[in-house]
Amino acid sequence: MAYNLKEVVAKKPSRFTSGHRMCAGCGAPPVARMILRALHDGDKAVVANSTGCMEVSTCIYPYSAWTDSYIHTAFECAGATCSGVEAAYKSLKRQGKLVENDGSQTKFISFGGDGGTYDIGLQSLSGAMERGHDMTYVCYDNGAYMNTGIQRSSATPKFADTTTSPAGTVIPGKMQSRKDLTLIMCSHHLPYVAQTLAMGNFKDLYEKAEKAIYTEGPTFLNVLAPCPRGWGYNTEDLMLINKLAADTCYWPIYEFENGKYHVSYKPAKKLPIEEFLRPQKRFKHMFKPGNEWMIKAFQDEVDKRWQELLNLEEITNR
Amino acid sequence: MSIRERLSGNEASAIAMKQINPDVVAAFPITPSTEIPQYFSTFVSNGQVDTEFIAVESEHSAMSSCIGAEAAGARAMTATSSNGLSYMWEMLYIASGSRLPIVLSLVNRAVSGPLNIHNDHSDAMGVRDAGWIMLFSENNQEAYDNLIMAHQIAENSNVMLPLMVCQDGFITSHSIENIELIEDDKVKEFVGTYKPEHYLLNPNEQIAVGPMDLQAYLFEHKYQQAEAMRNAKKVILDVADKFEKMTGRKYGFFEEYKLDDAEIAIVCMNSTAGTTKAVVDDLRAKGIKAGLLKLRVYRPFPVEEISKALSHLKAVAILDKTDSVNAAGGPLFEDVTSALYTQNVHIPAVNYVYGIGGRDTTTKDISKVFEDLQAIVADNSKIDNPYRYLGVRI
Ligand SMILES: Cc1ncc(C[n+]2csc(CCOP(=O)(O)OP(=O)(O)O)c2C)c(N)n1
Ligand code: SF4
Ligand SMILES: [Mg+2]
Numbered sequence: 001m002a003y004n005l006k007e008v009v010a011k012k013p014s015r016f017t018s019g020h021r022m023c024a025g026c027g028a029p030p031v032a033r034m035i036l037r038a039l040h041d042g043d044k045a046v047v048a049n050s051t052g053c054m055e056v057s058t059c060i061y062p063y064s065a066w067t068d069s070y071i072h073t074a075f076e077c078a079g080a081t082c083s084g085v086e087a088a089y090k091s092l093k094r095q096g097k098l099v100e101n102d103g104s105q106t107k108f109i110s111f112g113g114d115g116g117t118y119d120i121g122l123q124s125l126s127g128a129m130e131r132g133h134d135m136t137y138v139c140y141d142n143g144a145y146m147n148t149g150i151q152r153s154s155a156t157p158k159f160a161d162t163t164t165s166p167a168g169t170v171i172p173g174k175m176q177s178r179k180d181l182t183l184i185m186c187s188h189h190l191p192y193v194a195q196t197l198a199m200g201n202f203k204d205l206y207e208k209a210e211k212a213i214y215t216e217g218p219t220f221l222n223v224l225a226p227c228p229r230g231w232g233y234n235t236e237d238l239m240l241i242n243k244l245a246a247d248t249c250y251w252p253i254y255e256f257e258n259g260k261y262h263v264s265y266k267p268a269k270k271l272p273i274e275e276f277l278r279p280q281k282r283f284k285h286m287f288k289p290g291n292e293w294m295i296k297a298f299q300d301e302v303d304k305r306w307q308e309l310l311n312l313e314e315i316t317n318r
Numbered sequence: 319m320s321i322r323e324r325l326s327g328n329e330a331s332a333i334a335m336k337q338i339n340p341d342v343v344a345a346f347p348i349t350p351s352t353e354i355p356q357y358f359s360t361f362v363s364n365g366q367v368d369t370e371f372i373a374v375e376s377e378h379s380a381m382s383s384c385i386g387a388e389a390a391g392a393r394a395m396t397a398t399s400s401n402g403l404s405y406m407w408e409m410l411y412i413a414s415g416s417r418l419p420i421v422l423s424l425v426n427r428a429v430s431g432p433l434n435i436h437n438d439h440s441d442a443m444g445v446r447d448a449g450w451i452m453l454f455s456e457n458n459q460e461a462y463d464n465l466i467m468a469h470q471i472a473e474n475s476n477v478m479l480p481l482m483v484c485q486d487g488f489i490t491s492h493s494i495e496n497i498e499l500i501e502d503d504k505v506k507e508f509v510g511t512y513k514p515e516h517y518l519l520n521p522n523e524q525i526a527v528g529p530m531d532l533q534a535y536l537f538e539h540k541y542q543q544a545e546a547m548r549n550a551k552k553v554i555l556d557v558a559d560k561f562e563k564m565t566g567r568k569y570g571f572f573e574e575y576k577l578d579d580a581e582i583a584i585v586c587m588n589s590t591a592g593t594t595k596a597v598v599d600d601l602r603a604k605g606i607k608a609g610l611l612k613l614r615v616y617r618p619f620p621v622e623e624i625s626k627a628l629s630h631l632k633a634v635a636i637l638d639k640t641d642s643v644n645a646a647g648g649p650l651f652e653d654v655t656s657a658l659y660t661q662n663v664h665i666p667a668v669n670y671v672y673g674i675g676g677r678d679t680t681t682k683d684i685s686k687v688f689e690d691l692q693a694i695v696a697d698n699s700k701i702d703n704p705y706r707y708l709g710v711r712i
Contacts, residue, residue, distance in 0.1 A: 046518045048386065061529040069518040072528035073385050073412050080379035083372060084344060084386025084394065089519055091341040091370035091392055097511075098391070101521045124382065127375030 025235025050116030232281020332357035391517030414449030419472030436676020580609025625661035
């Protein structure tokens, strides 16, 4: 059946409910909501979540925005926590101690921020993926530690102004480039890895989520999730920012399956990176006279990474 | 008929785990507990258990996975030592705060630094306020028996707290001793099946574990946890009764060795109790009224019981196999003396920090402690410095 947003929304009640306390214009809630919508009707899910904005504002005792079973333990171990849940499932099922409802299966999904995934939780994620647990790990990447007040992470783009890489008179923001976590996960030779974001009618996000959740074994999704507070854009511009991230090729949309790369979105006209940078206050200093070199350096990095990805696609599909 | 065997403490612990047959084991190697996951993974490979074994990439993940598994509705176990336990520290609190009755076999070893692989109690004592029930074991038999009793204590609905069974690294973990094992079917019946009230995998209920718990509720939740620890006292004794009926082996909060008519006594935990018993026997032969209180249950701490058991002494020495480095005294000393004080028992008490980093503690050392106690009694209970060291070169 062809994807139809109206139908998906009408037929699949949201498993991530309103009433949570994430900010207006935050990119994370639509991501969580859409990914859970990709679950098939009747299937049970257990969601694991690392400490971060998503966790602290969706499950405040005695309330929960998650209609599925949910577990949060700590910042760096959503991967390991989810491993334990999945192992318990395998064990109890094998022993006949767990009987699922007719026709229903149980799926395991972890949500972690970039801090909880690229940085402090990288080991736990890598371990969980290498061990082959049947789970999907979703990184919602807002490019900084937002929950603690916008500190830089290894996902923060170069030159971004954060509270631990402030754009000062001597050092103009973060001086290091972003880590490419998606490629690191591809190097784990997982059955399915994808990078995406919420764009247009959410088709790409929905389809990649469904594929990830229903591919057997460990799968990984890296999803851009803009943050109006940390990035400094107007809350109503969330979808615009996402679109610009894709159209400038800052955030390539692609998947890695059976060892092959497939770029899912190649903008008809690749926009200059300024389009993505300009609406965001975290890059404001880059537009000061004399700082043109920063924009050029940023553009060069984006071009280089985009070309590398196209090369990977070409090589692996030969 | 029970089975007579000759096993090391690690083998005995692994066999207890095999007989318990937990649903999930997640563990990471560290000396001197490494053998436990090694033996256990052999049981898994040979189909002798139903367990899902997770060979995690760290102890932090071992405890995180145990938390996930236990919350999911499974019985989860792990084993570790020293820095492994330190690395789990954050997750130990999350296990107890989430009221998950995970069972951990802790083979005690000195915590770095500097690096040392031998026995002392700095690992266990570093987590003494983490909300775990802590049982100590003098020998292989006790390490085994404590593990067999563990789930019945931890999973009791009035308790629901994680539990660790401690034994001395190398001293008991690697020495082969005679041991009486219980038949598999009897263990199976004793341990029973785990039936959690709420669990993540329940197909008919959705739950949330580990919420953000703010000013309005955390205090009450922590109070409930403290109540559970208080409740554990009765449950530990009930389970010991049941265990005695099955095996004839008697357990309480502590063992009193020639204590009831003693004038001077030592309080200690784990293998040093064995050495102390030998010295007590020697002194008794010479007509000296020496005794021993070997503490088994360190958390919950049996305040009233321990104070009562020591109340008739003319002097007591409390032995700590770790130093709190606080210019005040070791943790066991502080717990015992605060118990005595609040129970209105006023007896001279001294502290000895001993055996750090696996330094041998011989009968000669223990005899020295008793000599010191005799001197205190002879000198009208005068104690110049209660915070002392045994066997260190100063
Ligand atoms: C071990 C540990 N270190 C630090 C923290 C404090 N902390 C909580 S959330 C967070 C940042 C989360 O960043 P990220 O994973 O990117 O999620 P976000 O809040 O940006 O959505 C930090 C530093 C913690 N909870 N635990
Ligand atoms: S601070 Fe940013 S990431 Fe956190 S909830 Fe608000 S918008 Fe979302
Ligand atoms: Mg973040």
